[in-house]
Structures are given as structure tokens and as C-alpha cells.
Amino acid sequence: MTVSNIVDFLGKVVYTRRIYVVNSDTKYVLENPHYDAPGRLLWTKHNATSAINGTGDIMIAKNEYNELGQPVDKKLHSTDGGTTYKQSVDYRYNIRGWLVKINEADVAPVAAGDAMADYFGMELGYHNTLSGTAATAQLFKSAGRDQERSERKSEVSL
Numbered sequence: 001m002t003v004s005n006i007v008d009f010l011g012k013v014v015y016t017r018r019i020y021v022v023n024s025d026t027k028y029v030l031e032n033p034h035y036d037a038p039g040r041l042l043w044t045k046h047n048a049t050s051a052i053n054g055t056g057d058i059m060i061a062k063n064e065y066n067e068l069g070q071p072v073d074k075k076l077h078s079t080d081g082g083t084t085y086k087q088s089v090d091y092r093y094n095i096r097g098w099l100v101k102i103n104e105a106d107v108a109p110v111a112a113g114d115a116m117a118d119y120f121g122m123e124l125g126y127h128n129t130l131s132g133t134a135a136t137a138q139l140f141k142s143a144g145r146d147q148e149r150s151e152r153k154s155e156v157s158l
Contacts, residue, residue: 012039031060040065043082057081068097087119100124 006015016031030047043062059078062085066072070093077086092101103121 010039036065038069040069059085066093070097086116089118089120094126098124098126100126 001021002019004017004019005013008014012035013033016033018029018031020027020029031044032047033044034042036042041061041063044060046058046060047056059082060076062075062078062082063071064073064075071091073091074089075082075085075087076089078084090101090103091099094100101121101123103118105121105123
């Protein structure tokens, strides 16, 4: 595999070309990230026409940010130019700006605005007791299992 990058003056990658050679068959994957004025990644597209049966551009990720520059939504994998996506990852913050949720800890129902159920959800209870736990904890659940799991934090005095 050969990788070529073109970077801007600040060192951000603006174009990547990967060349794969398998059994003397050469495949090209072109990656085109797009940034906003402050330099945050807005979206990344791959063009793998020669590698994936002529499908053309695939939007790998599209990011949305709040006024503080924190990511609030990441939409993943679109083959129709950004109309529909396979997955959406939502980020929620408390008043202090701390991340408190990634999606919902209960991944079973389809959330509003999502095309399908989330594959992963997590809640962080910094100083709050989360439902189903007796202490502050991290509560998470994945789509492959139907049980909530938590990792309890014990405080250690030094």
C-alpha cells in the first residue's frame, strides 16, 4: 500500500490517495476531508470508484458542532451524497461542558432523527447516581447485547 497526502500551510490533510496492489490489480482510494474556518473537520468523503464496483463518493463522516466547538452529532456512512446515513452518534454535555452521554444508554429504540437504532450508547455519571446503579458510574449498552453494563468507580484517598 502506498499513501500520498497533500497538506495545507497549517499541516491539515486536504487530500489523501491510497494505492492498493493485490495480485497485480491496482486499486485507488481517494479521501477528501473538508474543514470549517476554525479548522474543525466537517466531513470526509472517499472515492473508491475503481475499488468498490463503481459506487463513487461515499461520505464517511459528517460532523456538527455547537457554539463552543464541541461535537454534537456525527453522521456515518452515506452513499447518496449526505441525504441518508447508516448511523448517527449524538454527544450531550452538562452545563460545565463535560460529556455526559454518547447516544442513549438504552440502544433498543430508534431515537428521533435517526434512521436506525444505535449500535452503542453510554452515559457518564460524574457526580450523579445513574438509574440502575447505586454509585456514580459509567453506564453503557451495545446493540449486540441486551443488558446494561456499568463500571463503578471507587474513590481512593492518597
